[in-house]
Amino acid sequence: AAAPAPDRDLDGLRVLVTAGGTRExxxxxxxxxxxSSGRMGFALAERAARRGAEVTVLAxxxxxxxxxxxxxxxxxxxxELADACAAAFPACDVLLMAAAVADFRPVDPPDxxxxxxxxxxxxxxxxxxxxxxxxxxERRTAxxxxxxxxxxHGDGALAYARGKRERKRLxxxxxxxxxxxxxxxxxxxxxxTVVTAERELALPFAPKEEIADAILDEVxxxxxxxxx
Ligand code: CTP
Ligand code: CA
Numbered sequence: 094a095a096a097p098a099p100d101r102d103l104d105g106l107r108v109l110v111t112a113g114g115t116r117e118x119x120x121x122x123x124x125x126x127x128x129s130s131g132r133m134g135f136a137l138a139e140r141a142a143r144r145g146a147e148v149t150v151l152a153x154x155x156x157x158x159x160x161x162x163x164x165x166x167x168x169x170x171x172x173e174l175a176d177a178c179a180a181a182f183p184a185c186d187v188l189l190m191a192a193a194v195a196d197f198r199p200v201d202p203p204d205x206x207x208x209x210x211x212x213x214x215x216x217x218x219x220x221x222x223x224x225x226x227x228x229x230x231e232r233r234t235a236x237x238x239x240x241x242x243x244x245x246h247g248d249g250a251l252a253y254a255r256g257k258r259e260r261k262r263l264x265x266x267x268x269x270x271x272x273x274x275x276x277x278x279x280x281x282x283x284x285x286t287v288v289t290a291e292r293e294l295a296l297p298f299a300p301k302e303e304i305a306d307a308i309l310d311e312v313x314x315x316x317x318x319x320x321x
Pocket of ligand 2: 194195196
């Protein structure tokens with residue numbers, strides 16, 4: 094058979110992307126959040142769809158334009174993202190877990206708004222959230238490709254990422270060094286290393302669309318090789 098046209102090389106592939114950052118309520122108006130804009134995840138979704146994939150995005154608090162031909166579902170908290178992932182993961186071929194998921198959330202947030210003339214709350218009690226990606230990877234099939242993302246700080250970033258890839262049983266982890274002010278969170282560009290079992294691919298500073306295409310290229314290579 095003829096090779097697929099390079100611009101439609103993901104034809105028929107079902108890609109699930111998580112994007113943005115979760116918000117964990119303190120009360121009904123306040124939350125614990127993070128600085129993820131959703132740009133990397135949305136770029137991955139847009140590029141994958143352009144290349145022929147059937148793309149679903151689980152968007153956690155993303156205020157960015159949406160691409161035609163991509164299905165978006167909005168979530169707010171880590172718990173909502175976990176539920177949405179559990180529902181969508183079995184039917185996907187590729188998971189790109191770009192969302193920044195809160196590691197901790199306030200315990201039992203009250204309904205309504207905490208008033209300032211009430212007793213000042215001097216602490217907010219936190220509990221761990223479940224590791225969504227780790228849980229999904231445990232239930233994966235051999236035909237699925239699972240990619241994590243890690244924002245690491247400074248020296249040791251790659252070593253931490255290698256450990257996470259193995260611990261979470263991922264095919265690949267995409268790591269960026271957030272000690273650099275010009276890339277990563279809320280930036281239009283990124284510079285990442287894609288860590289797989291076979292190699293570590295350093296992608297030089299580029300717009301997130303280009304980084305997205307290079308990550309998708311690596312996914313194609315991994316799948317051609319038959320998984321991890
Ligand atoms: N992740 C997840 N559920 C969580 C935390 C993280 O699914 N509760 C996912 C992220 O979406 C990302 C990957 O795990 O794809 C790595 O996230 P990261 O924050 O780098 O790793 P953690 O395991 O949370 O470790 P730490 O934050 O302590 O470095
Ligand atoms: Ca984390």
